Amino acid sequence: MQEQLKLDNQLCFRLYTASRLITQAYHPLLRGIGLTYPQYLVMMVLWEQDAQPVNDIAKRLFLETNTVTPLLKRMEGEGLVSRERGSSDGRQVIVRLTEKGRELESKAACIPFEIAGAVACRGITEKSAPALLRTLDDLISALS
Amino acid sequence: MQEQLKLDNQLCFRLYTASRLITQAYHPLLRGIGLTYPQYLVMMVLWEQDAQPVNDIAKRLFLETNTVTPLLKRMEGEGLVSRERGSSDGRQVIVRLTEKGRELESKAACIPFEIAGAVACRGITEKSAPALLRTLDDLISALS
DNA sequence: TTTAATTTTATCGCTTGCGATATAAATTTT
DNA sequence: AAAATTTATATCGCAAGCGATAAAATTAAA
Numbered sequence: 001m002q003e004q005l006k007l008d009n010q011l012c013f014r015l016y017t018a019s020r021l022i023t024q025a026y027h028p029l030l031r032g033i034g035l036t037y038p039q040y041l042v043m044m045v046l047w048e049q050d051a052q053p054v055n056d057i058a059k060r061l062f063l064e065t066n067t068v069t070p071l072l073k074r075m076e077g078e079g080l081v082s083r084e085r086g087s088s089d090g091r092q093v094i095v096r097l098t099e100k101g102r103e104l105e106s107k108a109a110c111i112p113f114e115i116a117g118a119v120a121c122r123g124i125t126e127k128s129a130p131a132l133l134r135t136l137d138d139l140i141s142a143l144s
Numbered sequence: 145m146q147e148q149l150k151l152d153n154q155l156c157f158r159l160y161t162a163s164r165l166i167t168q169a170y171h172p173l174l175r176g177i178g179l180t181y182p183q184y185l186v187m188m189v190l191w192e193q194d195a196q197p198v199n200d201i202a203k204r205l206f207l208e209t210n211t212v213t214p215l216l217k218r219m220e221g222e223g224l225v226s227r228e229r230g231s232s233d234g235r236q237v238i239v240r241l242t243e244k245g246r247e248l249e250s251k252a253a254c255i256p257f258e259i260a261g262a263v264a265c266r267g268i269t270e271k272s273a274p275a276l277l278r279t280l281d282d283l284i285s286a287l288s
Numbered sequence: 289t290t291t292a293a294t295t296t297t298a299t300c301g302c303t304t305g306c307g308a309t310a311t312a313a314a315t316t317t318t
Numbered sequence: 319a320a321a322a323t324t325t326a327t328a329t330c331g332c333a334a335g336c337g338a339t340a341a342a343a344t345t346a347a348a
Contacts, residue, residue, distance in 0.1 A: 015159060055295095061161075074333075096348080119283065133155065
Protein backbone atom coordinates (compact mmCIF):
# COMPACT_ATOMS: atom_id res chain seq x y z
CA MET A 1 0.00 0.00 0.00
CA GLN A 2 1.47 3.29 -1.14
CA GLU A 3 1.41 5.82 1.67
CA GLN A 4 0.58 8.74 -0.60
CA LEU A 5 -2.50 6.94 -1.92
CA LYS A 6 -4.11 6.55 1.52
CA LEU A 7 -7.41 8.39 1.68
CA ASP A 8 -6.51 9.90 5.05
CA ASN A 9 -3.52 11.65 3.51
CA GLN A 10 -5.57 13.40 0.83
CA LEU A 11 -6.21 17.11 1.18
CA CYS A 12 -8.54 16.98 -1.79
CA PHE A 13 -10.78 14.34 -0.23
CA ARG A 14 -11.15 16.45 2.89
CA LEU A 15 -12.07 19.52 0.88
CA TYR A 16 -14.51 17.50 -1.18
CA THR A 17 -16.13 16.01 1.93
CA ALA A 18 -16.18 19.23 3.94
CA SER A 19 -17.71 21.05 1.00
CA ARG A 20 -20.44 18.47 0.53
CA LEU A 21 -21.25 18.23 4.24
CA ILE A 22 -21.49 21.96 4.75
CA THR A 23 -23.63 22.29 1.64
CA GLN A 24 -25.88 19.62 3.12
CA ALA A 25 -26.12 21.72 6.28
CA TYR A 26 -27.43 24.60 4.16
CA HIS A 27 -29.99 22.42 2.45
CA PRO A 28 -32.87 22.51 4.97
CA LEU A 29 -32.40 26.26 5.46
CA LEU A 30 -32.31 27.01 1.76
CA ARG A 31 -35.28 24.78 1.03
CA GLY A 32 -37.22 27.09 3.32
CA ILE A 33 -36.70 29.94 0.86
CA GLY A 34 -36.84 27.77 -2.26
CA LEU A 35 -33.18 27.89 -3.30
CA THR A 36 -30.54 25.30 -4.06
CA TYR A 37 -27.02 26.01 -2.88
CA PRO A 38 -25.65 27.11 -6.28
CA GLN A 39 -28.75 29.28 -6.75
CA TYR A 40 -28.03 30.83 -3.35
CA LEU A 41 -24.53 31.67 -4.56
CA VAL A 42 -25.94 33.38 -7.65
CA MET A 43 -28.37 35.32 -5.47
CA MET A 44 -25.50 36.49 -3.24
CA VAL A 45 -23.66 37.71 -6.33
CA LEU A 46 -26.71 39.64 -7.48
CA TRP A 47 -27.65 41.00 -4.05
CA GLU A 48 -24.14 42.41 -3.91
CA GLN A 49 -24.37 43.89 -7.42
CA ASP A 50 -27.49 43.66 -9.55
CA ALA A 51 -27.70 43.59 -13.36
CA GLN A 52 -24.63 41.59 -14.35
CA PRO A 53 -23.87 39.70 -17.54
CA VAL A 54 -23.76 35.90 -17.35
CA ASN A 55 -20.02 35.88 -17.73
CA ASP A 56 -19.38 38.13 -14.73
CA ILE A 57 -21.54 35.92 -12.54
CA ALA A 58 -19.75 32.82 -13.79
CA LYS A 59 -16.31 34.33 -13.18
CA ARG A 60 -17.24 35.48 -9.69
CA LEU A 61 -18.24 31.91 -8.84
CA PHE A 62 -15.31 30.29 -10.69
CA LEU A 63 -17.85 28.45 -12.84
CA GLU A 64 -18.25 27.99 -16.60
CA THR A 65 -21.13 29.50 -18.52
CA ASN A 66 -22.31 26.03 -19.48
CA THR A 67 -23.04 25.53 -15.79
CA VAL A 68 -24.41 28.98 -15.10
CA THR A 69 -26.69 29.36 -18.12
CA PRO A 70 -28.99 26.44 -17.26
CA LEU A 71 -28.86 27.48 -13.59
CA LEU A 72 -30.04 30.98 -14.49
CA LYS A 73 -32.75 29.61 -16.74
CA ARG A 74 -34.14 27.57 -13.87
CA MET A 75 -33.97 30.65 -11.65
CA GLU A 76 -35.78 32.65 -14.31
CA GLY A 77 -38.43 29.92 -14.33
CA GLU A 78 -38.75 30.37 -10.58
CA GLY A 79 -39.27 34.09 -11.06
CA LEU A 80 -36.11 35.04 -9.18
CA VAL A 81 -34.26 36.76 -12.01
CA SER A 82 -34.83 38.16 -15.50
CA ARG A 83 -32.53 37.62 -18.44
CA GLU A 84 -32.32 39.94 -21.42
CA ARG A 85 -29.83 40.67 -24.17
CA GLY A 86 -27.56 43.62 -23.47
CA SER A 87 -28.26 46.73 -25.56
CA SER A 88 -24.66 47.87 -25.91
CA ASP A 89 -23.22 44.41 -26.55
CA GLY A 90 -25.66 42.04 -28.21
CA ARG A 91 -23.72 38.98 -27.15
CA GLN A 92 -24.24 39.55 -23.48
CA VAL A 93 -27.26 38.50 -21.47
CA ILE A 94 -27.86 40.78 -18.51
CA VAL A 95 -29.25 39.09 -15.42
CA ARG A 96 -31.38 41.15 -13.05
CA LEU A 97 -33.15 40.40 -9.78
CA THR A 98 -36.92 40.44 -9.90
CA GLU A 99 -38.90 41.94 -7.05
CA LYS A 100 -39.28 38.42 -5.69
CA GLY A 101 -35.55 37.90 -5.93
CA ARG A 102 -34.81 41.14 -4.12
CA GLU A 103 -37.30 40.33 -1.37
CA LEU A 104 -35.54 37.03 -0.71
CA GLU A 105 -32.50 38.79 0.71
CA SER A 106 -34.14 39.61 4.01
CA LYS A 107 -35.40 36.04 4.33
CA ALA A 108 -31.87 34.74 3.70
CA ALA A 109 -30.23 37.11 6.18
CA CYS A 110 -30.49 34.67 9.08
CA ILE A 111 -28.98 31.71 7.23
CA PRO A 112 -25.27 32.56 7.65
CA PHE A 113 -25.79 32.95 11.39
CA GLU A 114 -27.58 29.63 11.68
CA ILE A 115 -24.80 27.88 9.77
CA ALA A 116 -22.12 29.61 11.82
CA GLY A 117 -23.88 28.45 14.93
CA ALA A 118 -24.11 24.87 13.73
CA VAL A 119 -20.43 24.81 12.83
CA ALA A 120 -19.06 26.84 15.72
CA CYS A 121 -20.93 24.90 18.39
CA ARG A 122 -17.90 22.65 18.65
CA GLY A 123 -15.25 25.32 18.79
CA ILE A 124 -14.39 25.02 15.13
CA THR A 125 -14.58 28.52 13.76
CA GLU A 126 -13.83 30.76 16.70
CA LYS A 127 -10.07 30.47 16.59
CA SER A 128 -9.36 28.49 13.42
CA ALA A 129 -11.64 30.29 10.97
CA PRO A 130 -9.37 33.18 9.94
CA ALA A 131 -6.44 30.88 9.21
CA LEU A 132 -8.72 28.48 7.35
CA LEU A 133 -10.14 31.25 5.19
CA ARG A 134 -6.68 32.56 4.37
CA THR A 135 -5.33 29.14 3.47
CA LEU A 136 -8.32 28.40 1.25
CA ASP A 137 -7.90 31.75 -0.46
CA ASP A 138 -4.24 30.91 -1.13
CA LEU A 139 -5.27 27.53 -2.47
CA ILE A 140 -7.93 29.03 -4.72
CA SER A 141 -5.65 31.67 -6.14
CA ALA A 142 -2.96 29.06 -6.73
CA LEU A 143 -5.37 26.87 -8.66
CA SER A 144 -7.47 29.41 -10.55
CA MET B 145 -26.38 44.87 1.63
CA GLN B 146 -26.18 42.52 4.58
CA GLU B 147 -22.57 41.95 5.58
CA GLN B 148 -23.09 38.27 6.40
CA LEU B 149 -24.47 37.63 2.91
CA LYS B 150 -21.35 38.82 1.11
CA LEU B 151 -19.76 36.05 -0.89
CA ASP B 152 -16.32 36.91 0.41
CA ASN B 153 -17.44 36.19 3.96
CA GLN B 154 -18.63 32.67 3.18
CA LEU B 155 -16.56 29.76 4.37
CA CYS B 156 -18.77 27.39 2.43
CA PHE B 157 -18.16 29.14 -0.89
CA ARG B 158 -14.42 28.87 -0.36
CA LEU B 159 -14.66 25.17 0.41
CA TYR B 160 -16.92 24.62 -2.58
CA THR B 161 -14.55 26.52 -4.88
CA ALA B 162 -11.35 25.02 -3.50
CA SER B 163 -12.83 21.55 -3.80
CA ARG B 164 -13.87 22.06 -7.40
CA LEU B 165 -10.59 23.66 -8.45
CA ILE B 166 -8.43 20.98 -6.90
CA THR B 167 -10.61 18.28 -8.43
CA GLN B 168 -10.09 20.01 -11.77
CA ALA B 169 -6.34 19.84 -11.16
CA TYR B 170 -6.66 16.06 -10.80
CA HIS B 171 -8.64 15.75 -14.00
CA PRO B 172 -5.87 15.62 -16.62
CA LEU B 173 -3.85 13.23 -14.44
CA LEU B 174 -6.78 10.92 -13.79
CA ARG B 175 -7.86 10.94 -17.42
CA GLY B 176 -4.47 9.42 -18.16
CA ILE B 177 -5.44 6.33 -16.18
CA GLY B 178 -9.11 6.40 -17.16
CA LEU B 179 -10.66 7.44 -13.85
CA THR B 180 -12.97 10.21 -12.72
CA TYR B 181 -12.29 11.79 -9.36
CA PRO B 182 -15.02 9.92 -7.43
CA GLN B 183 -13.88 6.70 -9.11
CA TYR B 184 -10.34 7.47 -7.93
CA LEU B 185 -11.67 7.82 -4.38
CA VAL B 186 -13.35 4.41 -4.62
CA MET B 187 -10.12 2.92 -5.95
CA MET B 188 -8.18 4.37 -3.01
CA VAL B 189 -10.67 2.80 -0.62
CA LEU B 190 -10.24 -0.58 -2.31
CA TRP B 191 -6.47 -0.35 -2.68
CA GLU B 192 -6.37 0.20 1.06
CA GLN B 193 -8.71 -2.72 1.78
CA ASP B 194 -10.10 -4.95 -0.95
CA ALA B 195 -13.42 -6.83 -0.94
CA GLN B 196 -15.75 -4.44 0.85
CA PRO B 197 -19.54 -4.22 0.81
CA VAL B 198 -21.08 -1.20 -0.94
CA ASN B 199 -22.12 0.30 2.36
CA ASP B 200 -18.60 0.34 3.82
CA ILE B 201 -17.29 2.10 0.74
CA ALA B 202 -20.11 4.62 0.91
CA LYS B 203 -19.55 5.31 4.60
CA ARG B 204 -15.80 5.72 4.12
CA LEU B 205 -16.48 8.39 1.49
CA PHE B 206 -19.38 10.03 3.38
CA LEU B 207 -21.61 9.24 0.40
CA GLU B 208 -25.01 7.58 0.08
CA THR B 209 -25.47 4.23 -1.60
CA ASN B 210 -27.66 5.84 -4.24
CA THR B 211 -24.54 7.69 -5.35
CA VAL B 212 -22.13 4.82 -4.94
CA THR B 213 -24.15 2.05 -6.57
CA PRO B 214 -24.29 3.63 -10.05
CA LEU B 215 -20.66 4.69 -9.66
CA LEU B 216 -19.64 1.10 -8.96
CA LYS B 217 -21.71 -0.16 -11.86
CA ARG B 218 -19.86 2.14 -14.22
CA MET B 219 -16.58 0.97 -12.73
CA GLU B 220 -17.66 -2.63 -13.20
CA GLY B 221 -18.42 -1.78 -16.83
CA GLU B 222 -14.87 -0.43 -17.13
CA GLY B 223 -13.52 -3.72 -15.75
CA LEU B 224 -12.05 -2.09 -12.65
CA VAL B 225 -14.09 -3.95 -10.02
CA SER B 226 -16.39 -6.94 -9.67
CA ARG B 227 -19.66 -6.93 -7.73
CA GLU B 228 -21.22 -10.02 -6.26
CA ARG B 229 -23.77 -10.81 -3.57
CA GLY B 230 -22.29 -11.68 -0.20
CA SER B 231 -22.55 -15.33 0.78
CA SER B 232 -23.02 -14.77 4.51
CA ASP B 233 -25.41 -11.83 4.14
CA GLY B 234 -27.46 -11.96 0.95
CA ARG B 235 -28.29 -8.26 1.14
CA GLN B 236 -24.71 -7.14 0.74
CA VAL B 237 -22.87 -6.72 -2.52
CA ILE B 238 -19.16 -7.27 -2.13
CA VAL B 239 -16.95 -5.12 -4.33
CA ARG B 240 -13.55 -6.49 -5.35
CA LEU B 241 -10.71 -5.13 -7.45
CA THR B 242 -10.09 -6.90 -10.72
CA GLU B 243 -6.57 -7.55 -11.91
CA LYS B 244 -6.89 -4.39 -14.01
CA GLY B 245 -8.02 -2.46 -10.97
CA ARG B 246 -5.12 -3.70 -8.88
CA GLU B 247 -2.61 -2.86 -11.59
CA LEU B 248 -3.84 0.71 -11.69
CA GLU B 249 -2.38 1.42 -8.26
CA SER B 250 1.17 1.68 -9.50
CA LYS B 251 0.08 3.97 -12.32
CA ALA B 252 -1.70 6.20 -9.82
CA ALA B 253 1.20 6.34 -7.39
CA CYS B 254 2.70 9.46 -8.95
CA ILE B 255 -0.52 11.48 -8.93
CA PRO B 256 -0.47 12.68 -5.30
CA PHE B 257 3.08 13.95 -5.78
CA GLU B 258 2.20 15.80 -8.94
CA ILE B 259 -0.78 17.44 -7.25
CA ALA B 260 1.27 18.30 -4.18
CA GLY B 261 3.82 19.90 -6.47
CA ALA B 262 1.22 21.91 -8.32
CA VAL B 263 -0.28 23.16 -5.06
CA ALA B 264 2.90 23.62 -3.05
CA CYS B 265 4.71 25.55 -5.77
CA ARG B 266 3.35 28.73 -4.23
CA GLY B 267 4.20 27.96 -0.62
CA ILE B 268 0.69 26.81 0.20
CA THR B 269 1.08 23.42 1.78
CA GLU B 270 4.51 23.41 3.37
CA LYS B 271 3.61 25.25 6.52
CA SER B 272 -0.17 25.58 6.37
CA ALA B 273 -1.12 22.03 5.37
CA PRO B 274 -1.15 20.36 8.81
CA ALA B 275 -3.36 23.07 10.32
CA LEU B 276 -5.63 22.97 7.27
CA LEU B 277 -6.03 19.22 7.47
CA ARG B 278 -6.80 19.36 11.17
CA THR B 279 -9.35 22.12 10.78
CA LEU B 280 -11.08 20.29 7.93
CA ASP B 281 -11.15 17.12 10.01
CA ASP B 282 -12.79 19.05 12.85
CA LEU B 283 -15.28 20.52 10.41
CA ILE B 284 -16.09 17.14 8.91
CA SER B 285 -16.57 15.46 12.27
CA ALA B 286 -18.77 18.35 13.41
CA LEU B 287 -20.98 17.99 10.35
CA SER B 288 -21.11 14.23 9.85
C1' DT C 289 -14.07 46.39 -46.31
C1' DT C 290 -13.69 41.71 -46.24
C1' DT C 291 -11.73 38.24 -43.61
C1' DA C 292 -10.09 36.19 -39.59
C1' DA C 293 -9.94 35.85 -34.74
C1' DT C 294 -12.09 36.62 -30.36
C1' DT C 295 -15.78 36.95 -27.11
C1' DT C 296 -20.28 35.68 -25.15
C1' DT C 297 -23.74 32.61 -24.58
C1' DA C 298 -25.93 28.35 -25.39
C1' DT C 299 -26.55 23.18 -26.49
C1' DC C 300 -25.36 18.33 -25.92
C1' DG C 301 -23.84 14.32 -23.47
C1' DC C 302 -22.19 12.28 -19.58
C1' DT C 303 -21.03 11.61 -14.49
C1' DT C 304 -22.08 13.02 -9.86
C1' DG C 305 -24.85 13.84 -5.77
C1' DC C 306 -28.91 13.34 -3.35
C1' DG C 307 -34.02 13.20 -1.78
C1' DA C 308 -37.70 10.01 -2.14
C1' DT C 309 -38.95 5.58 -2.61
C1' DA C 310 -38.85 0.46 -3.60
C1' DT C 311 -37.26 -4.32 -2.86
C1' DA C 312 -35.29 -8.09 -0.73
C1' DA C 313 -32.82 -10.19 3.02
C1' DA C 314 -31.92 -10.39 7.86
C1' DT C 315 -33.23 -9.36 12.55
C1' DT C 316 -36.33 -8.45 16.26
C1' DT C 317 -40.74 -8.68 18.33
C1' DT C 318 -44.95 -10.79 19.48
C1' DA D 319 -43.34 -19.37 13.66
C1' DA D 320 -45.66 -15.17 11.93
C1' DA D 321 -45.48 -10.33 11.83
C1' DA D 322 -43.16 -6.09 12.24
C1' DT D 323 -38.89 -3.72 11.98
C1' DT D 324 -34.43 -2.86 10.44
C1' DT D 325 -30.67 -3.13 7.14
C1' DA D 326 -28.39 -3.19 2.46
C1' DT D 327 -28.91 -2.11 -2.27
C1' DA D 328 -31.08 -0.31 -5.96
C1' DT D 329 -34.22 2.74 -8.92
C1' DC D 330 -36.08 7.19 -10.27
C1' DG D 331 -36.02 12.07 -11.00
C1' DC D 332 -33.79 16.27 -10.94
C1' DA D 333 -30.01 19.83 -10.38
C1' DA D 334 -25.37 20.60 -10.85
C1' DG D 335 -20.63 20.54 -13.10
C1' DC D 336 -17.98 20.29 -17.04
C1' DG D 337 -15.68 18.83 -21.66
C1' DA D 338 -16.71 19.48 -26.34
C1' DT D 339 -18.83 22.03 -29.57
C1' DA D 340 -21.91 25.41 -31.97
C1' DA D 341 -23.83 29.97 -33.04
C1' DA D 342 -24.03 34.81 -33.02
C1' DA D 343 -22.08 39.29 -32.15
C1' DT D 344 -17.96 42.03 -31.75
C1' DT D 345 -13.28 43.22 -32.60
C1' DA D 346 -8.88 42.92 -34.98
C1' DA D 347 -6.31 42.16 -39.02
C1' DA D 348 -5.43 42.11 -43.93
